[in-house]
Amino acid sequence: MLRSFNNIRKVCYHHHKQLTRNYAKITTHYTIHPRDKDERWKDVNMERYIDEVDILIVGGGPAGLSAAIRAKQLAAEKEQEIRVCLVEKASEIGAHILSGACFDPIALNELIPDWKEQGAPLNTPVTKDKFGYLTESSRLPIPIFSKWPMDNHGNYIVRLGHVVKWLGEQAENLGVEIYPGYGASEVLYNEDGSVKGVATQDNGIAKDGSPKDNFTRGMELHAKCTIFAEGCRGHLTKQVSKKYGLNSQCEPGSYGIGIKEVWEIQPEKHSPGLVEHTIGWPLDKNTYGGSFLYHLNESTPLVAVGFVVGLDYSNPYLSPFQEFQRFKTHPSVKPVFEGGTRIAYGARALNEGGYQSLGKLTFPGGCLTGCSAGFLNVPKVKGSHYAMKSGILAAESIFEKLTTSSEKTIEPTKYEERVKESYIYKDLYNVRNVRPSFHTSLGLFGGVMYSGFSIFLNGKEPWTFSHGGPDNTKLKPAKQCQPIEYPKPDNKITFDLLSSVALTGTNHESDQPPHLTLRDDKVPVQQNLAIYAGPESRYCPAGVYEYVPDEEDKTGKAMRLQINAQNCIHCKTCDIKDITQNINWVTPEGNGPVYNGM
Numbered sequence: 001m002l003r004s005f006n007n008i009r010k011v012c013y014h015h016h017k018q019l020t021r022n023y024a025k026i027t028t029h030y031t032i033h034p035r036d037k038d039e040r041w042k043d044v045n046m047e048r049y050i051d052e053v054d055i056l057i058v059g060g061g062p063a064g065l066s067a068a069i070r071a072k073q074l075a076a077e078k079e080q081e082i083r084v085c086l087v088e089k090a091s092e093i094g095a096h097i098l099s100g101a102c103f104d105p106i107a108l109n110e111l112i113p114d115w116k117e118q119g120a121p122l123n124t125p126v127t128k129d130k131f132g133y134l135t136e137s138s139r140l141p142i143p144i145f146s147k148w149p150m151d152n153h154g155n156y157i158v159r160l161g162h163v164v165k166w167l168g169e170q171a172e173n174l175g176v177e178i179y180p181g182y183g184a185s186e187v188l189y190n191e192d193g194s195v196k197g198v199a200t201q202d203n204g205i206a207k208d209g210s211p212k213d214n215f216t217r218g219m220e221l222h223a224k225c226t227i228f229a230e231g232c233r234g235h236l237t238k239q240v241s242k243k244y245g246l247n248s249q250c251e252p253g254s255y256g257i258g259i260k261e262v263w264e265i266q267p268e269k270h271s272p273g274l275v276e277h278t279i280g281w282p283l284d285k286n287t288y289g290g291s292f293l294y295h296l297n298e299s300t301p302l303v304a305v306g307f308v309v310g311l312d313y314s315n316p317y318l319s320p321f322q323e324f325q326r327f328k329t330h331p332s333v334k335p336v337f338e339g340g341t342r343i344a345y346g347a348r349a350l351n352e353g354g355y356q357s358l359g360k361l362t363f364p365g366g367c368l369t370g371c372s373a374g375f376l377n378v379p380k381v382k383g384s385h386y387a388m389k390s391g392i393l394a395a396e397s398i399f400e401k402l403t404t405s406s407e408k409t410i411e412p413t414k415y416e417e418r419v420k421e422s423y424i425y426k427d428l429y430n431v432r433n434v435r436p437s438f439h440t441s442l443g444l445f446g447g448v449m450y451s452g453f454s455i456f457l458n459g460k461e462p463w464t465f466s467h468g469g470p471d472n473t474k475l476k477p478a479k480q481c482q483p484i485e486y487p488k489p490d491n492k493i494t495f496d497l498l499s500s501v502a503l504t505g506t507n508h509e510s511d512q513p514p515h516l517t518l519r520d521d522k523v524p525v526q527q528n529l530a531i532y533a534g535p536e537s538r539y540c541p542a543g544v545y546e547y548v549p550d551e552e553d554k555t556g557k558a559m560r561l562q563i564n565a566q567n568c569i570h571c572k573t574c575d576i577k578d579i580t581q582n583i584n585w586v587t588p589e590g591n592g593p594v595y596n597g598m
Helices: 002-020 062-077 106-111 160-173 235-244 320-327 384-402 413-421 423-430 443-456 497-504 523-532 573-577
Strands: 050-058 084-088 128-134 139-141 177-180 184-189 195-200 203-205 211-216 220-228 255-264 274-280 289-295 302-310 341-351 366-368 516-518 545-549 559-563 583-585 590-592
Touching (some): 050 384, 062 384, 220 384, 235 366, 255 320, 341 497
Parallel strands (some): 128 274, 220 366
Antiparallel strands (some): 195 220, 203 211
């Protein structure tokens, strides 16, 4: 009895030391430490320049640019003048875009029917599809039937960043005002609660949260309607979704992280138009994920290779980056890269929630499009055509109200109806049970069998499976899991994290508050490290989070979290997977990655 009491006392004492320990301040961002309570800001001019437009678009991806183009097309058809403004946080249009990408041109055909004559960079029609299941040493082929979601007949392998850059040029030719390098950092509201527009980020703030001599206030953009097209897990989309309860009647989102490289390979190994996908090794049967390998038709023999891991994985020791590197060593994969050169790297979160996670799309003063709304078809591994179609439908719904209503702000209520009548909603409904079918005790094998059954029925089964809760709740405590030993990189086929990040061209002003903000600076050590072995140091594909010795601790045993915010490639994985949702990604000063056609 005495021994048990002493053990309890030791545990309580250790817990008390953890609670009373002085933790170093990590978060200095004004979203956590307001400037109106900071003496250093009391004499700083906080006025913003204001501009007013008809339609404001946040995000220069396929959805935002399609909306911009369609709005100006309609205005030209009706011989009306409207101002359409688009802000994009990347240094140039397309620089933050990352996707596989095997592209379905269905929405492009509608938006710009003569895209071939206009020089759209769709240079590689798919010529062959291959699908396989990997064991550690072998590959088993899986058949692909015509018209099934995995059938890519009629699609194109593209470098989506180049396609988006081209769309930007088409938009500018129509008179769209595009402002790259201006990240939207704040949603603005009218007195009646409707969205007024956005404010762009402030520049010139020191790492300790104080104003620098070169501090410049962001500007305000007001609009009759604001389209949020930020991509997966948009920073401002999260805010409007919470304010208006857009997700109150749907399941929480489910996500994956996609990690990608572009390689120049030996010509004799190159097969332009070949599309390959695999499932299985190196992931275990209970971890959702798979690979893609696309052969591009470019001036040099290029392949795009990538790996997706579902962010509902349970083992905190798992590293998606390392799983990708390990995948490239498979006997059926490694020969493709031998003698080749890796020329690009990047990563991005993607929506996997599908039909179950679709919330309300409109609210007073705005709407959600593309991946901000959650439009991605998991078995197809595609979302760009849905993004474009949703942008088209949003623009048509907004323009209709612009010309028939005198309201100060517009809620494009017909937009959601149009989405539900389109192939977006039909497609997502038909495959709604594919992704959650992998949650059973049979894991991968049960998911594959049920997916085939569901696709054969064309989604007509009378039930809808659940995703089983948000991804951040799926991690198990480290003591319940087996650590994973990953091999060291050979710097030929496999690489370390930091040399990979160097290929992204990421650039942030180093003397600024970390934009990976923590609601509570104590949580990482007290909970994430103590219970889950610090998973953020492994799930981040850019080495942003690192646990290092705490220099102020005299015992030499304590650790602290170091945030290397300058490494951030804006993938949003941390914002999704953090256990207690303590991490909140906000807009940084600087433009992040500079991808060339990823």
